[in-house]
């Protein structure tokens with residue numbers, strides 16, 4: 001029987017290509033999305049069985065609904081991809097606190113709520129691969145996305161800590177750090193009038209997903225998702241001071 005993989009945020013962007021890449025490796029997919037678009041996933045991945053789950057992961061019930069679906073299949077979960085996420089552009093002085101709290105729920109709280117049963121399930125079976133989508137934003141201050149960046153830094157640190165804990169259970173954890181990628185992400189974040197709003201200069205989500213899955217199955221601790229320029233930025237961010245990085249980032253994230 002084929003293995004089973006869970007992918008959150010599978011209806012579009014990087015998550016869709018991660019689901020597609022896992023399907024190409026023979027995994028059946030539990031694909032999660034917020035809108036009815038997730039119901040189109042089975043028609044796009046015809047070679048495997050796809051179980052679409054529409055759930056709002058920013059609500060406390062969302063992660064429970066997703067895990068209930070996985071459990072109902074009564075199959076071992078071999079791969080889990082925590083990828084659903086969003087940003088909010090704008091100066092903190094102007095942005096809406098309820099929007100920010102909703103983003104924190106989606107980008108952080110929902111991830112650990114869902115990770116808890118996934119980790120216990122995989123550790124008990126002493127087998128599994130977990131991919132956590134963080135961001136290159138985890139390595140820099142992110143002015144004009146000032147709450148988003150810290151949510152990705154949280155997930156990067158969580159991934160690295162969890163990786164060490166799960167080594168003794170033979171469960172692998174890999175963090176994905178994409179650079180700016182051409183998806184609906186910045187549009188949804190209301191950043192159309194920023195340099196990040198221009199998708200023509202960004203990474204191809206299919207490339208990001210391919211690098212991520214290669215790194216995951218090679219057991220790497222993290223993968224920088226993107227082209228040469230993106231990988232160069234990741235190296236530079238290790239050496240540049242925080243103020244310098246903040247200034248650089250704001251050139252792309254601030255409204256023009």
Ligand SMILES: NC(=O)c1ccc[n+]([C@@H]2O[C@H](COP(=O)([O-])OP(=O)(O)OC[C@H]3O[C@@H](n4cnc5c(N)ncnc54)[C@H](OP(=O)(O)O)[C@@H]3O)[C@@H](O)[C@H]2O)c1
Nearest residue numbers: 009011012013014033034035057085135180181183184185
């Ligand atoms: N694009 C970038 O530049 C970039 C860079 C670094 C890191 N990332 C990270 O990559 C991940 C994926 O982003 P993307 O670029 O692929 O964005 P995207 O195209 O906007 O896709 C976001 C996905 O998350 C789902 N989603 C959004 N809100 C949700 C909710 N409340 N409950 C359940 N699912 C929800 C969406 O479902 P619907 O389509 O049904 O709404 C969609 O499948 C995010 O974690 C992001 O932080 C992106």
